Amino acid sequence: MMSSVKKDRLGKIIDASFFPLLIFFSLIMLIPVYILVKVSISQPVDVLTQHPTFLIRNFTWDHWIKVLTSGKLWPAFRKSFTVATLTAIFAIIIATPASYVISRLPKKVKYVVILGLFFTRMFPNVGIALPIAVKFLKWNLMDTYIGLVLAHLIEQLPFITWILVGTFEVIPVDLEKSAMIDGASRLRALMSIVIPNAAPGIAVATLFVWLNSWNEFTYALYLSLSENTLPLQVYYYVNRGGFFQTATYATILTIPVAVVTYALQRYLKSDYLGGAIK
Amino acid sequence: MKRFFKKYHLEILLILPLALYIFYFTLIPILQTIKMGFTNPITGNLSLENYRYLLEREDFRKAFVNTFIISILGLIMQLAAGLILALMLKKEFKTKGIFRAIILTPMGVPTLVSGVALLYIFDTQGYFNELLYRITECLKYIGLIANTYRFVPIDWASGGIRTILMIAFGDMWKVTPIVTLLLLAGLESIPLDVYEAAQIDGASKWQTFKNITLPLLKPSITMAVILRSVDLFRIFELPMILAGKTVPVLATYAFEEYRVYNNPNISGAVSTILLVIIMIFVLLYLKYVDKGEGLA
Numbered sequence: 001m002m003s004s005v006k007k008d009r010l011g012k013i014i015d016a017s018f019f020p021l022l023i024f025f026s027l028i029m030l031i032p033v034y035i036l037v038k039v040s041i042s043q044p045v046d047v048l049t050q051h052p053t054f055l056i057r058n059f060t061w062d063h064w065i066k067v068l069t070s071g072k073l074w075p076a077f078r079k080s081f082t083v084a085t086l087t088a089i090f091a092i093i094i095a096t097p098a099s100y101v102i103s104r105l106p107k108k109v110k111y112v113v114i115l116g117l118f119f120t121r122m123f124p125n126v127g128i129a130l131p132i133a134v135k136f137l138k139w140n141l142m143d144t145y146i147g148l149v150l151a152h153l154i155e156q157l158p159f160i161t162w163i164l165v166g167t168f169e170v171i172p173v174d175l176e177k178s179a180m181i182d183g184a185s186r187l188r189a190l191m192s193i194v195i196p197n198a199a200p201g202i203a204v205a206t207l208f209v210w211l212n213s214w215n216e217f218t219y220a221l222y223l224s225l226s227e228n229t230l231p232l233q234v235y236y237y238v239n240r241g242g243f244f245q246t247a248t249y250a251t252i253l254t255i256p257v258a259v260v261t262y263a264l265q266r267y268l269k270s271d272y273l274g275g276a277i278k
Numbered sequence: 279m280k281r282f283f284k285k286y287h288l289e290i291l292l293i294l295p296l297a298l299y300i301f302y303f304t305l306i307p308i309l310q311t312i313k314m315g316f317t318n319p320i321t322g323n324l325s326l327e328n329y330r331y332l333l334e335r336e337d338f339r340k341a342f343v344n345t346f347i348i349s350i351l352g353l354i355m356q357l358a359a360g361l362i363l364a365l366m367l368k369k370e371f372k373t374k375g376i377f378r379a380i381i382l383t384p385m386g387v388p389t390l391v392s393g394v395a396l397l398y399i400f401d402t403q404g405y406f407n408e409l410l411y412r413i414t415e416c417l418k419y420i421g422l423i424a425n426t427y428r429f430v431p432i433d434w435a436s437g438g439i440r441t442i443l444m445i446a447f448g449d450m451w452k453v454t455p456i457v458t459l460l461l462l463a464g465l466e467s468i469p470l471d472v473y474e475a476a477q478i479d480g481a482s483k484w485q486t487f488k489n490i491t492l493p494l495l496k497p498s499i500t501m502a503v504i505l506r507s508v509d510l511f512r513i514f515e516l517p518m519i520l521a522g523k524t525v526p527v528l529a530t531y532a533f534e535e536y537r538v539y540n541n542p543n544i545s546g547a548v549s550t551i552l553l554v555i556i557m558i559f560v561l562l563y564l565k566y567v568d569k570g571e572g573l574a
Contacts, residue, residue, distance in 0.1 A: 011484075151303075
């Protein structure tokens with residue numbers, strides 16, 4: 001009983017520093033975003049100086065107007081948007097039936113399949129993008145939408161399969177069975193019982209795939225020669241040293257991601273991050 | 279065999295598109311890259327020429343070392359930050375929802391963009407240097423230090439350990455929410471009565487943490503270590519944006535050999551080396567640190 005009498009000094013320190021620490025972490029999480037937006041709406045005098053200001057002193061929409069009217073934003077925006085949408089659609093079409101099957105496999109087999117999917121993640125992207133780029137050069141798929149969609153699916157299919165296996169796993173097998181007893185075929189039971197039950201999970205997964213493809217950088221870098229996606233456009237201005245264009249393009253790239261992430265916050269569970277390996 | 283196909287024809291049909299896609303667009307490319315790494319670019323024969331070339335390259339050795347330091351340092355930083363935040367968010371307090379949302383902010387920011395934001399912060403004329411400058415000015419004003427101008431401003435992108443720290447911080451900023459969520463899920467699965475029992479026995483916070491939380495959290499920690507180390511070794515976007523050529527890591531080095539120097543075979547060899555490192559790291563971790571408990 002000594003320890004209960006002895007004062008828990010560490011415990012006291014932790015209790016006292018709880019909120020200060022929380023606020024410190026919160027600031028660290030918020031400041032980079034604030035700085036980014038701040039640069040995109042500041043006049044050069046506040047940014048390109050020996051001593052940049054922390055507060056927004058000279059507000060201006062100049063950089064935004066320039067970027068929005070430059071004619072360089074929309075082609076990149078359209079490419080990123082179209083590719084992300086097509087990637088999400090194809091991913092859902094290919095991965096939904098497959099992950100249903102995987103979710104109904106015996107436990108041991110399922111584990112092996114999922115580990116196999118994880119293995120594809122261990123190989124560096126620059127290694128997979130290399131032969132893909134060589135192949136697509138031959139096939140004339142460089143700079144095309146379909147080329148990028150095919151490449152983005154490489155990463156997104158294992159990702160979405162993980163999520164969906166988790167989604168299907170929690171739908172009881174008995175539901176399908178009772179439908180089949182009532183005379184439904186297996187495909188029918190799948191379409192009218194299982195899929196509707198999994199619909200919310202499928203929707204969330206699709207959105208995450210859309211976001212991942214919208215953000216994708218490595219494959220786009222390998223597979224684009226002249227026509228940039230939005231992330232490449234950001235990189236292009238980083239290289240050129242266009243301080244304000246970079247900030248503005250980066251903010252534009254972030255908007256949909258931030259909106260969707262905040263909206264889907266409650267779905268951000270570890271299942272979706274770690275896949276089905278727990 | 280025939281019976282097997284008849285019984286499972288629907289399953290096979292449903293899984294076939296995914297299997298074919300992964301086979302053709304992932305497995306074959308991986309094998310091609312490995313083969314490329316072992317192919318002499320001039321004669322086309324299998325050889326170790328590319329690896330010999332890499333060993334002689336100063337850039338490659340640097341990239342190799344940098345990748346290791348960034349990965350290990352990043353892993354420690356991320357796990358520490360993630361664990362602290364997860365322990366904090368496990369507590370019940372009034373404004374928890376708001377703080378949780380704030381701490382998840384980096385998830386809503388593309389990696390590339392986090393690189394851009396950090397570019398502004400760690401620029402020579404950036405906000406971090408300005409903060410350091412103001413702090414030192416304050417200290418000088420109070421009289422704690424005599425001279426400030428010797429070490430401010432710092433050029434964070436000039437290479438060496440500073441740049442490595444900057445990249446590791448950037449990656450930590452971006453992924454801490456993910457690590458936090460992973461560990462939080464693990465924390466929440468620990469039954470409450472274990473803690474109650476510890477409290478009755480009069481255990482201090484540190485004892486509770488060391489003897490209960492940490493061992494029971496091991497599966498989640500393993501998950502986080504494996505997911506993060508795989509991504510850290512492959513790190514590409516952040517060094518590309520933040521450091522350009524001064525601190526190459528293996529992934530950016532592989533890209534450069536392909537795109538700038540037009541040596542796909544060398545690039546393939548680097549990718550293969552990277553894969554081997556990742557696999558060895560994951561296996562060693564599972565064997566010696568986790569002893570296979572976490573993934574069971």
